[in-house]
Amino acid sequence: MPQNNYEYFLLMPQIIIGIGIVLSVIIEITTKKSEQILPWFSIAMFLATAVYSILDINQNFVLFGGMIEVGGKPAIFNFIFNIGAALVVLSSIDYLKKYGTYFGEYYILIQSSVLGMMVMSGARDILMIFMGLELMSICFYVLAGINRKKFSANEASMKYFLLGAFATGFIVYGIALIYGTTGSTSIQNLSENFSVYSTNIVFVLGLIIFLIGFSFKIAAVPFHMWVPDVYQGSATTVTGLMSTTGKAAAFSVLIVVLTAVFGSNAHSVTRPYFATISALSMVFGSMVAISQNNLKRMLAYSSIAHAGYMAIGLAAGNAYSIAGIIFYLTAYAFMNIGAFAIISIVEDENDSRVDLNSFAGLHSKSPILAAMMALFMFALAGIPPLAGFFGKYYVFVSAIQSNLTWLAIVGVLSSVISVYFYIRVVVVMYFKDSVEDFKITISSFSLAAVVIAALFVLVFGIVPDTLMNVITSVIH
């Protein structure tokens, strides 16, 4: 256990963001051009945090009397959140002008949501988890509806808020039952005495309700109803953030809580649950995505399917599967942020140009955008050697190790289905002629975000060890 003052030092990533938020608010108040300063300030802050987290990855401690963990797995998650958020901010700069929300608050909200995620991933106490979750979720509700003049954004924000509040209710109720039966909110306590608690039906019920609440947050079937509308209605860059880092944060909690369960090998409670929602999500997400014409909506359903693939790892529940999920989340963050950034470039005012037809003939309009989009689509479909493939590969391996071969087979079959709609995007971009005649103004900032995301997808695909070694080094 480190010394008291040292504890604050170790908490540096959260502190950087925290101070950054305060500074951002001051900048917002004092300057007139906050919308021009804040994006760069945010990016600098996110990059500093990401780099700091990775450099300090081996300083793995639990601080403040078992409240929050630093280094190790949370450090990797911090990396995902911060790099993801930095890319989203980069692609937002010009998009916001188009979208009609060119103000500084947007960036402050993103910063706060990232802080919430970081608290979630590090939390070692159920109440800390809840605190982080609410910080993140509330920022997301606001971000979803940030353009109050847009009907669709309002609808998305409202739906998100109502269903999110519902899920939060579940989580709190679960926490209450867990606390009621164990008298403690510490995850370590949960882990150590799990075999005692698990005989108590009320505790198991609390745990299940808690897991259901988080199933909402990862957007798994049958708790996915909010996803399509919210993803479609929100600003495209915000959707990119919610669908990747938000999902990663929810998964980080599930991993932490379930590690407590895995530790005592009590798969009987969680495996059937996660295997079921995983199979349902994969099949449902892939099938429904086929009939979508709106790309944002299609990616929303694809995001449900991807939650299913990742949940395979939760069902398998071995050390390997956790590494697999983290790899998958990282890969997914870059693929999806990249794809949404491209949509945000092509998108026009009033939510137009986000359906397949608008992408027809994109190859002749902008070869680079089309090539990048094709790369992300192939990566999402899981074609080797791109990062998405290895994500799937790792979770499938873990499933087979845990004798869940049937789940792996469901996984590959739904991958085949999903190939259809990912490839369809490539079809319209390359094989069809342009339907709508318009000129795309490519923002160089957004393009930079796209290219960086693409580089990560390529590097993690061609040399997956760069990431996998880091992940396995922190999993005990």
Place this chain on the structure above:
Amino acid sequence: MEQNLLLTYLLFTPVVGSVLVLFFRNEQKQLARWFGLIVSFVAFVISLVIYFRFDPANPQFQFIHQVTWIKSLNISYHVGVDGISLLLVLLTTFLTPLTLLSTWKAIEKNVKMFTFSMLFLEAGMLGVFISLDIFLFYIFWEAMLIPMYFIIGIWGGERRIYASLKFFIYTMFGSLLMLVAIIWLTVYASGMLGKFTTSLVDLYKVGPTIPHQIQGWMFGAFFLSFAIKVPIFPLHTWLPDAHVEAPTAGSVILAGVLLKMGTYGLIRFCLPLFPQSAVQYAPLVSVLAVIGIIYGALVSMVQTDMKKLVAYSSVSHLGFVVLGIFAMTVESVQGAVIQMINHGLSTGALFLLVGILYERTHRRDIAFYGGIAKIVPLYATILMIASLSSIGLPGLNGFIGEFLILLGSFKSPVLNSWWFTIFAATGVIFAAVYLLWMYQRIVFGEVKNEELKHELTDMNLREMIVMVPILFFIVWIGVYPNTFLKLTEASTQSILQQVGTYTVNLLK
């Protein structure tokens, strides 16, 4: 150990070439064409060097180059060739430059991208043939789908979108089930050997020890993936669509090399990894193969579209190859390998010839033509040779392969029945019917359409340069097949030995 890097040079020549071509400007069409041709020719030269340094008496893999790639999964970049894969590597590097040359005029749209796709495709195909790591094999197997998909989808015919999608999803379906089997196999191997391994050499030891019932499933998953690619009846329906819609170059590569990846997979993975199941299911697979032979031939007979006719004839010819592989005698498997090469040459030639006609008249229906012997005598002669080679006329290459396969299946202890041979032999007769009939309708008789006289010109120098090397090998294999047979003999024996040791009990 300088020579061990040769395969890596070979593999990366087209990879580097395809990356470089991206830096060309769109207008530099001629430059892109020449560049693609030169790069693929360099690859051919490298493969020739490998051929001359190869020791055919050694049944082991040669020119091995192994570098750890993904340490956490013990996956390595591990390449090497034996006689069988070397022949297919040569076929690939031989056909690619010729195909590129054949598209000189036909492909005008986006030449840069086309050259990129072709070179990328070549790298993928080479990777499939030289991978000695099952995971690496899978990566190439999947990655090569993408360029082929683009080749059909961008430069294809009217229904190209439908055809390319069907091709992609069909193949993906098979290969993803194979992925599950691969993962299962490696997880099982990690239990047996105490370490996670994807090396083919290690897995050869593990595969046959898999419990009987599970081995059946594993065999099924691998077989399905390869069967779709071959394609074996009744999984062939993607093939006619893909062939008809693909541009000539796509068809040539598809028929010439891509289909061989399926049969190569059967030899390299299905037989040695799951010998018991392979022997158990051999009669069943052979029945499908024979059905494919007869069905493909009968359907070819009634086609009115030349390209479709050649496409269905592929189903028939590949049926022979599958029969040869599952007869599991030295003659039949060697025959199958030779037949793979033969089919690549003769069907490749036929597709090129159809393409040459199409380039001039933009018609592929047989009824449109007639009497072109008088207009284009040179073309008619070459079409004659290619057709006869496809039919299996003694003295040309097709005969050798089919003869060896029929001979081997006749005395095969695994199949243990003459009926396979008897029914398969009818396929040879049917082949003569549909090809000669097509030839007769196109070439002989009176000139049917006046416009043919204006539009049709005989083959030019570039087209001759493409065709002559193919014809040269058609005759060479027919007259002196030993050059090629001796290359595969030791490797074939070694694979059959692997099958034999584990299945002694199964065969009385």
